Amino acid sequence: MEKRIVKKGIRVLLARLGLDAHWRGSIVVAHALRDAGMEVIYIGNQMPKEIVETAIQEDVDIIGLSSLSGNHMILAPEVVKRLREKGTQEIPVVLGGTVPPDDIPILKEAGISGIFGPGSSLKEIIQFISALGKK
């Protein structure tokens, strides 16, 4: 029998890191991703452990993190580390928010696939995520 393997909607998990109190940015991104045809699971403020568990339950193609309170240097690499521990390191992690340029190489080194600091356009973010999701 012929087998078909088809991949349809790109599933994206969006979370705000830790206790980050700024929510507008991530909601705007969530809606933009939906309008670009993706299925977005938005879970608000979460710690790395729950983010990774949710990514597994929801079988997402990408994890998007938002951080506007400077906690990204600890929590974003923690998400990558936990993905590795669970054997699900193939799920790419993208970070957006107030990330100073100096932090970018360190975060990339830690396994974050894409970083979108202040001034990044929605269009850039969408293009990057949809390219990642189609892999």
Added chain:
Amino acid sequence: MPFLGESIEETVQKILAGDRRTSGRLITRLEDGDDWGKEIMKRLFPRTGRSMTLGLTGAGGSGKSSLLNHLIERFRKMGKTVGVIAVDPSSPFSGGAFLGDRIRIQHHTRDDKVYIRSMASRGYLGGLARATTEALRVMEAMGFDVVMVETLGAGQDEIDVIRLVQTCLLVITPGMGDEIQALKAGIMEIGDIFVLNKSDLDGSIQVLRSIEATLSLKPGQEGEWKPKVISTVATSGEGIDDLMEGIMAHQDYLHNNDAMERAAFQRVEQELGLIFRDELERVIFKGLKGTGKKRRYIRSIIDGKSDPYTVIEEILETFLKER
């Protein structure tokens, strides 16, 4: 090609052992409709049908997810493991979806006896996604004691869930008085339990009366389940005890009659129809693919030389002859 780099047998064993990574991926495959998913479902099917299944349906924003949150908590306190499927609508324009149910129940992610899957409807009608039926089977095979399904809340067409689950909760809110009038004819069939949520709001007494009056119109058969109306405030937790009591009473009713068997029969009947339509369409359109026939048929309809009915008759006849 193997499934996730494993044999079908390995995949099946992992699902039966409750492996979340594997089941998550399987559900995605089922959503996308590939054949491996189907092969695995064949093997899982005999291990399904043993969970308690609940459905929550009702208009958008009526409080389904908030109620679900309480129900998960209650079942967990009883020591039951819980699976949840939450369906939200896909945008008809972009095909994308904002799956927002999960955020209301997200804190249960810390509990390793709870498993939650969000699904986009992808244009499927009836309040569910096409693969919700299969996802429910997967969760049953994983061994969850209770599996709950939240339908998308668009209007009043969320009816598929009634036959999918054993106990169906229809969530209504005050201010829906007019809609209840409109629903009257069909309302009896939709819910085993009517949950009047947001009963902290004005007008709840009137709506309660109105539902009770409607329900009392039905000449209940001897020994038949009489739908209950239960008032709740999901934000404060008021009425959740009563709701749990109602759910358990309905489950008792099902177990003490041949009603459970009837429920199982209706469920499989619906499933069979669904899978049959899906497969037939798939097989037939696969036969047309690459032949240019589909395009020609469409053109002939546009050009007024044929019509959809004649075309379908022709396609079916050819298909049946070839068999």
